[in-house]
Amino acid sequence: MWGYFDSSAVVKLYVQERGRTAVLRLLRQHEVVASAILPIEIRGALRRRADENVIGRSRLPAALKQLALDRTQWNLLSVSTEILERTEQIVASHSVRTLDAIHIASAQEFAGQLRARIPFISADHRQIEAAVALGLIVERVA
Numbered sequence: 126m127w128g129y130f131d132s133s134a135v136v137k138l139y140v141q142e143r144g145r146t147a148v149l150r151l152l153r154q155h156e157v158v159a160s161a162i163l164p165i166e167i168r169g170a171l172r173r174r175a176d177e178n179v180i181g182r183s184r185l186p187a188a189l190k191q192l193a194l195d196r197t198q199w200n201l202l203s204v205s206t207e208i209l210e211r212t213e214q215i216v217a218s219h220s221v222r223t224l225d226a227i228h229i230a231s232a233q234e235f236a237g238q239l240r241a242r243i244p245f246i247s248a249d250h251r252q253i254e255a256a257v258a259l260g261l262i263v264e265r266v267a
Contacts, residue, residue: 127200127239128155129232131225131247132166134266135159138195139171139188140180144248144266151246151264157199158243160208160231162224164196202231219255229256236261 128151137145138152168189175185202208204227211230216223229252232245245256248267256263 126155127158127235127241127243128264129228129235129243129245130155130157130159130163130199131228131245131249131252132159132163132170133248133252134246135163136167136170137248137266139167139191140174147264147266148246151244151266155244155246158235159199159201160228161201161203162227163199163201164192166224167192202235204231205234208234215255215259219258221251221255225249225252226255228252229259229261232256232261233259 134144134148137148171180171185171188171192174180175182180188208227208230211233212223212226215221215226215229221229232243236243242262244264245261246264246266247253247256248265253263253265
């Protein structure tokens with residue numbers, strides 16, 4: 126079964142933080158689908174956490190190597206014109222960051238193509254509020 130994973134959830138694979146156990150459980154239950162921006166966001170988040178000493182700098186290369194391996198197992202969706210149009214509508218009507226809106230739009234587009242409801246897995250409060258308002262089934266992992 127598919128699950129749309131936002132970067133706020135996936136980053137917990139590489140960092141010990143609240144919600145990690147839930148993400149690991151959900152990864153056993155769902156096949157990962159996400160926007161193609163996901164690996165870029167995770168790489169940036171890991172770099173920031175290393176700079177902020179949340180994770181040790183010596184741990185960063187191993188985390189990035191694991192990210193490279195993991196991404197080969199993920200189903201990454203291209204950011205199409207349709208997704209960008211949806212994203213524009215989302216940011217016009219919801220208080221959500223642009224990249225978070227791209228994830229919501231990608232999940233909507235994927236679910237629409239499948240004609241199925243799939244869980245949207247996130248740890249971001251604002252993004253979760255917008256996703257719920259837009260009719261997505263949300264699995265909160267924070």
